[in-house]
Amino acid sequence: MLYGICNLGIVPIRASANDTSEMISQLLFGEHFSILEKDKSWSKIKVFFDGYEGYIDNKQFEEISEQLFNKLSEKENIYSSEIIDFITSNSNDLITIPLGSRLPFFTNKSFSINKMIFNFDGKTCYDKLPKSEIIQKAFTYLNTPFLWGGKTPFGIDCSGFTQMVYKLCGYQLFRDARAQATQGEVLSFIEESEPGDLAFFDDEEGEIIHVGIILKDYHIIHAHGKVRIDTLDHSGIFNADLQKHTHKLRVIKKMI
Structure with a gap:
């Protein structure tokens, strides 16, 4: 080898x-x-x-x-x-x-x-940082343009974003959203979530295709066009610019 x-x-x-x-x-x-x-x-x-x-x-x-x-x-x-x-x-x-x-x-x-x-x-x-640091690291990537396969502040995709944020805080996530969805503990309701938990979204066939980091007050930061902040509800992500839901919520998971 x-x-x-x-x-x-x-x-x-x-x-x-x-x-x-x-x-x-x-x-x-x-x-x-x-x-x-x-x-x-x-x-x-x-x-x-x-x-x-x-x-x-x-x-x-x-x-x-x-x-x-x-x-x-x-x-x-x-x-x-x-x-x-x-x-x-x-x-x-x-x-x-x-x-x-x-x-x-x-x-x-x-x-x-x-x-x-x-x-x-x-x-x-280095080392494992408190869960509150996840949000601070996530904000570092705000407005980063979406780039399929990207992992940097100059271009990043949705699962690259969540993986890198957790990595900088000392935690390990898989690379793709579908694989990340196999990690952590399932939460039944948005109300049970804390800032730093992950929300996963699926397509019409039920395949996990998107992931974002939950913020306080029913908001989410995620990579969609760019790393942006949108509203999260029981249906999914509501984009205020487009005045419509862009992603359908599948599951919320606590990783740490």
Whole structure:
């Protein structure tokens, strides 16, 4: 088995081994993964954090040893906490990193990947934060444009948004809304929910297709066109701009 780590700010994960293939997710700097298949140009990977699988360009990652992969898997997660920040390498390369990038083995403003040493003097977040922090992190992404497969403040999808917000607070969610809906504890009514709980929405066939984070006073923050705040009721999400319901409520779940 081969292993790798993302050594660029943002790398697209694609549905198939082709530059024109659908982007289904993204790797952020410092995320590590196992390599399931590798050919001349592309690798099929499995992301350690959430088990998500897809294809990435061989030019956009660095291979690591199994020993390093295992150390990364056991080490605490420390993430960059500003919308955008920078790291510099000992060869004077400057790399732009987005919110939620992982800083492997970070200590005393530096960290390393293989033999490369990086310096970072920005703000970080780590450990499990109180549930109230989920809302504060969610507001960081407000007005981020919707991007299918996106996970950054420059473009994000609905489940990427919920996953990243929880990740920055120290909690692990699956990548897709349908998978996230299998996690947590079911709540029977909106009235039982607290800010930070998740609401899931389905289509006419009953498939989970959308997720958002519940706010106080029957509101929800979610990625639909952009990360926005709308009203939540027993029917679903009511969009005041459109004066109609845009999503049908399926289930509410307490994750923490």
